[in-house]
Amino acid sequence: MKIGILAIQGDFEAHAVMLDRLGVEHVFVRTPTDLEGLDGVILPGGESTTHLKVMKEEGLFEALKRFAEKGGAVYGTCAGVILLAREVHNPSQESLGLLDASVLRNGYGRQLASDVHEGETALADKPVEMVFIRAPIIESSGPAVEVLAEDEGHPVLVRQGRILASTFHPELTSDTTIHEYFCKMARNGH
Secondary structure, three states: OEEEEEOOOOOHHHHHHHHHHHOOEEEEEOOHHHHOOOOEEEEOOOOHHHHHHHHHHHOHHHHHHHHHHOOOEEEEEOHHHHHHEEEEEOOOOOOOOOEEEEEEOOOOOOHHHOEEEEEOEOOOOOOEEEEEOOOOEEEEEOOOOEEEEEEOOEEEEEEEOOEEEEOOOHHHOOOOHHHHHHHHHHHHOO
């Protein structure tokens, strides 16, 4: 199994460290050809408009859509959720539209609104640490979207088929639960 990590900007290296801890082979994705032979791709946090601009310039926008349509697993954290969403507000921006969800881009405000919580998930018996950094808010989601965790009344970890999305940053913690779950999705095809 091999996982790609979109390496345009943001916290992509922290995801690589997490995958190293799990013994999972990974590559940094910067061009469409980097997607070849991958079982899954992580869209990291960072600045979603910068990701979007570079993805379009490099041909990754359409390549990532095709990757997902062909059954590749995709996991977005924070800005990655914005990129995955069907609809983005506050302000609006184009997105991949792979996750049937409406997302409020500037949901929790600026850096000062960032926080660390512990929360229950459908993935483990123990709470996971959730690092929120100017996190988006998932306002609504379609019937195919499964909510795996909530915080303050909002979904913060969701899954739709082979798409996983968290508005928080599990790669900034020592807990491998969510990355393990994504790797199982990528490996097993479901």
